[in-house]
Amino acid sequence: MSTIEERVKKIVIEQLGVKEDQVTANASFVDDLGADSLDTVELVMALEEEFETEIPDEEAEKITTVQQAVDYIKAHSKD
Amino acid sequence: MTQPLAGEIALVTGASRGIGAAIADTLAQAGATVIGTATSDAGAAAIGERMAAAGGHGRRLDVTDPAAVENLVDEIGKTFGAISVLVNNAGITRDQLLMRMKEEDFNVIIDTNLTSVFRTSKAVLRGMMKARKGRIISIASVVGVTGNPGQANYAAAKAGIIAFSKSLAREIGSRGITVNVVAPGFIDTDMTRALSSEQREGLMGQIALGRLGDASDIAHAVAFLASPQAAYITGETLHVNGGMYMP
Numbered sequence: 001m002s003t004i005e006e007r008v009k010k011i012v013i014e015q016l017g018v019k020e021d022q023v024t025a026n027a028s029f030v031d032d033l034g035a036d037s038l039d040t041v042e043l044v045m046a047l048e049e050e051f052e053t054e055i056p057d058e059e060a061e062k063i064t065t066v067q068q069a070v071d072y073i074k075a076h077s078k079d
Numbered sequence: 080m081t082q083p084l085a086g087e088i089a090l091v092t093g094a095s096r097g098i099g100a101a102i103a104d105t106l107a108q109a110g111a112t113v114i115g116t117a118t119s120d121a122g123a124a125a126i127g128e129r130m131a132a133a134g135g136h137g138r139r140l141d142v143t144d145p146a147a148v149e150n151l152v153d154e155i156g157k158t159f160g161a162i163s164v165l166v167n168n169a170g171i172t173r174d175q176l177l178m179r180m181k182e183e184d185f186n187v188i189i190d191t192n193l194t195s196v197f198r199t200s201k202a203v204l205r206g207m208m209k210a211r212k213g214r215i216i217s218i219a220s221v222v223g224v225t226g227n228p229g230q231a232n233y234a235a236a237k238a239g240i241i242a243f244s245k246s247l248a249r250e251i252g253s254r255g256i257t258v259n260v261v262a263p264g265f266i267d268t269d270m271t272r273a274l275s276s277e278q279r280e281g282l283m284g285q286i287a288l289g290r291l292g293d294a295s296d297i298a299h300a301v302a303f304l305a306s307p308q309a310a311y312i313t314g315e316t317l318h319v320n321g322g323m324y325m326p
Binding site: 038042045 | 205208209250251253254
């Protein structure tokens with residue numbers, strides 16, 4: 001079983017079409033990984049599906065880096 | 080017959096009769112798996128019966144009920160696969176001169192004819208974005224562009240559909256999803272038969288082709304916009320009105 005960090009990283013790579021070494025913990029989806037607003041919406045959708053959780057819009061807005069996504073999932077995920 | 084829509088899953092709201100029924104039948108003939116909605120169980124059953132041979136199905140849906148819209152989209156996804164073609168056709172009229180129009184007459188038309196398009200479009204977007212393809216086609220009306228006395232509510236809702244579609248087309252074009260509008264003119268349906276004879280005569284005089292349109296004229300325009308051949312058309316309003324109005 002992959003760790004949460006690995007699973008989040010994999011989703012970010014797939015959704016944003018970036019290289020693995022770009023996806024550092026503090027990488028910003030918009031500023032560092034080139035995501036536009038629709039990309040970030042899709043990223044949250046993909047995280048919701050992978051971790052079977054619902055991320056409310058006001059929480060989703062605060063998730064702007066890889067680490068913030070990992071932290072949110074760790075705090076809210078069922079598994 | 081060629082089947083340009085083979086493999087597509089199409090949801091058509093308001094498919095019991097008139098333009099919606101013609102659209103559902105035409106998309107099914109083009110190879111799509113069509114789910115047509117009606118407001119009653121009996122209506123849904125009738126759609127299922129009518130379309131059984133063509134591979135179509137009926138479902139009950141009140142487009143003003145957000146939960147019902149989401150549930151139906153989920154159920155279709157599980158039963159048939161993700162919706163790849165959405166046709167927003169359901170609509171009603173409540174005509175009245177503005178001087179006599181009650182606020183409720185205005186609100187119910189906006190809710191049923193315009194907010195419903197927001198609900199269904201939003202519900203199908205997740206699947207379309209994941210698939211990186213999709214077609215959202217909404218049925219507006221020529222009066223949404225020209226205006227019509229007695230239809231301030233209806234015309235406002237239909238104009239709203241056009242602007243909604245242009246905005247959504249800009250939002251999701253990068254995902255291969257197109258959003259278009261078909262604006263029928265004076266089509267021979269129950270809805271237009273309800274117009275007064277003065278209204279009918281006034282309108283007929285303005286139609287270059289000198290006749291009413293048929294529901295199938297609209298259905299063919301929708302089928303074209305749903306097809307792979309229309310991949311580069313988005314944010315567009317296709318007027319199908321016999322030359323009654325030329326933008």
